[in-house]
Amino acid sequence: MVDTPPRPALPADHGLNGSMHKTSSLAKLREAGHAAVYRAAGGNRELVGLWLFVLSTFFGTGMSLCAKLLARQGVPVFEVVLVRSLTLLAFTVPVLVRQKVNPFGDQRRWLYVLRGVLGFGSVSLLYYAVTLLTMADANVLAFLAPLWAALLSPLLLAEWPSSGLVVALPVSIFGVLLVAQPPWLFGLSEGTVSILGLAVGITQSLFSALAKMAVRALNTNTESMAAIIFSMGAVSTLCSAIAVTVLGQWMLPRTASALALLAANGLMGYGNQVTQTAALQRAKAAPAIAMSYLSVIWGLAADVLVFHDAPDWLSLLGAVIICGCSFAVAYWERLEKQRREARERTAAVLLGDEEAVQPLLDPRPAATATS
Template sequence: MQTDERRGLMLAICGFALLSVGDAVVKTMAGAWSPVAVAALRFSIGAAGLCILLYRREGPAGFRPRNPLLQLARGFCVAGATICFFSAIFVLPLATAMALTFVAPIFVALLSGPLLGEKVRPAVWLVSPAALIGVVLILRPNLTTLGPVALLPLGSALFFALMVLANRASAGQGSALSMQAFIALGATPFLVAAAAIGHVSGAPMLAVGTPDWTVAARCAIVAVTASSAHWLVYLGTERAGAATIAPSTYVQMVVATVLGYLLFSDVPDALTLAGAAIIIGAGLVLWWRTPGSAPIDD
């Protein structure tokens, strides 16, 4: 592997690890405020910061998307993914929720055919049943204990997959910074509306009162870490290529497991770890069989 590729891979690994750090910060707010309100405040702060950066770099022209509806769709998808995931980590162990979201590449591969007209490769049909087995192993105790709430990470994975497909459709329609700003701007109104709906629903978990200052501070931290993480992943992709950095996303599982143990005393059982290994293995096989990808050579 070339030196620049190694640096790119390390940047991507740091970015994905930083995402899990932000997720752990979100989990510390469980019970302190509505998870939807947390998501709304996090994206509001992130959108404001990204807009300032975009204006300074590109001026007013940077705020003119070529396809506004597509950017709105990207925002809706990331809003749905965030609501599902933040709600999930409020009630599930961090590593468990993270492991279930790793079915997203399978969803991307399955949906790329009907939504983008791409050919669904034979490898997809091979790994999908294996990933399903992994999901069943992880859900095994949680679905009985928590009911449908345990399925929230799968909802997050589905929304994330739709976002990836929308990203493909919008490729080349702006700079990396503008694409990041557009998705945050698109997500924020949906999240604010969802937080308001949750509040009037009367559900105690979704009540939105005035948060403690520490909640607002933690939302700001998550906004900064998430934006920084996405930028690191972008820089890593730019240097090493998407195929090279793709498997590094699974470092999130390692970081989530360690932080879950250190901060919340969550210890995944053997079957949960086995399910996570199967899902990650399915994702790696899918990556390996993707045309244009190649193993990372020393």
């Protein structure tokens, strides 16, 4: 019996194996490239969210400026709130009809209603606090909202504040005190501070933080931005209409400037809601709310440019501190996120855990609704 020599491998087999290996390598390179893009998109998403909140503070200050000018013309506060709320509805209802979205038609309707109630409560308590306290005291208490968010986010949203935020918040509050210079702290008080006013102001800051956290909670699933804003507008319209009727404060504007200010107030109110909602859909609640300190900067600018009320050096120092802390929060959040992703990526590679590596290769951010 003659032994048959082994058949040599065909060159074509080598070519096929080499081609498959090359294809696999190219696929891995493409996958790594896609992962880098998605990681960059996730980081930019939070940064865009923080910048949107900066823009929302600008709209918010403009809205307050219009309201203050309207008050000087005798337009009641709740009438201004009503016009603002109707403007929100005018912009959001057509979007909801086009998208065929019923904001109160699913199991999360209670969260929409809660967001609207908290938002209106925050505005109402702010005006009530102003009647009991000086403007400086009320403004200082309003800026306690970021502290409430930092304290409650771990419990309600499972979002832990960064170490940078823990440092920036008390420093920012110190800056707010320098700008507002409340008489009860700077030894200029002519009487006792209303305990009820302090309680109302602190409660207002809590409502403000909870309203923003409700928007963040709605982002756990894909939600319509128009639906979120509609809930605020609908509840505010109902409540402000009742308040105007009960208090008998309805007054038709008599001048063109009053009509223009009402329209501007409504438009800026809508812009404030859109940018704020979009910001909170992209950034964590506590660092985003910390950006609200920038409204002090815009307020100082309005005092100088509109009311010709120049701030003193303490106010300017406080403004610098607030601005620096706000931008530091954005930087720390971005830096800590990059470090966390690097640690997770390194640990997964060292352990050879393919299931752990895969999310890092494809960390697509959760989808959120846009208007």
